Amino acid sequence: MNFPAELSYTQDHEWIRIEEDGTAVVGITDFAQQELGDIVFIDVTTVGESLGKGDVFGSVEAVKTVNDLFLPIEGEVLEINAEIEKSPELVNSDPYGRGWLIRVKPADASQTDDLLTADAYKELVGA
């Protein structure tokens, strides 16, 4: 399993990356996609909404299960990755790349400081 060092992670198995333009990209981890199995639908109904840290921003539906998606930081949900609406399997095959989920405008960019590092997350999932 792969956990890129440049990303920040949550205990709920999301990752987040602050981009150069100040927006943040959020997805689920390689561990999460492997545990869920084939992902068949990403349901995000919060585009345009401002949410708090830890709020549910959508759901990930695998063949057998539905799981909530939690926002790692406080901010506004700007967009969902249009590509995964058509091809949710990208979340399985490329969870840190083409399988990203949403773009967020952070309320405050320093919020990622208290998230997990790749090493800490790795330890959390026992990988």
Added chain:
Amino acid sequence: MSLKQVPLHHVHQQSGAKIVPFAGFEMPVRYTSDLDEHNTVRNAVGIFDVSHMGEFILKGEGALELIQRVSANDASTLYDGKVQYSYLPNDQGGIVDDLLVYRISAVEYMLVVNASNIEKDWNWISRHNTGQVDMVNISDGMCLFAVQGPLAAKALESLTPAKLDSMGYYTFEKTDFAGAANVIVSATGYTGAGGFEIYVANEQAEGVWQAILEAGKPYGIKPIGLGARDTLRLEMGFNLYGNDITDETSPIEAGLGWVTKFTHDFIGADRFKQQKEQGVSRKLVGFEMIDRGIPRSHYALSDADGNVIGEVTSGTQSPTLGKGIGLGYVSTAFSKPGTDLFVNVRDRLLKAQVVKLPFVKK
């Protein structure tokens, strides 16, 4: 309660399967990918270890009489080597379990029951056994492998003298199989993809499993987990005990009228006859999503105005159809194919339509 393991647990572990608790057992839910496993069974052939299922032998002069008393289908129509789908009604109008009845001889039958109900079924049938029928629970000594898919007969034909190609649906043979004797090869399954179910004693089970994988290699055989088993059965509209039928659901509401035969007397017969004649207030239906979304068990079903008219009992994204499908109980007024329904998915009402089963036509 500690979980039981199937005899080939170590084999599934070694092959990297994800193991989850199911019906009191640790069961392989997925070996590689639910979708790939699903498609393997629909298009080629796959093998499931469903050894958690229960098997009872009923032997003696009164065996048929006992089966006729506790089960709703008419077992007197069976002949040696014939299988029948049936259910055990309870005395409150609900269902103890659904099961398969195998006639081994006129005085010996095998009942195949759901893993989660083994003890309940055993107690229920024992209670109605007035003494002369010899009952043996052979569940712990038997493995059951389901080899399912359009290439199943070809994949297995080198392993047995049985003429798999010409075996009738819902018939079985006790035969040699992959070096093991007295193996029951049954032309049954829970996938709608065709194929066989193989009952083999624990001692021979691993050899038989490996032989099937080897013989099936040219046909692309793969081990298949319970995840795909659920999507396969749901595409066919097959009931799952615990979801679609329970101790509380009426078999007539559940669409089991076709295996409810009033040619014999059985527990609950009068009540079901009345329901059949007078009609029932709700029915189990299949529906397909029109809006994008996936129905799941216990989601509410409503009309266009949001009035609740029923509940989802099983639901998934159909891998074959690429859309959400489900089973659920609805008020009879909403049960006709073509009727619009709305599924409450996370507080949004998503449109669906009642359809005729199966969802996936053969």
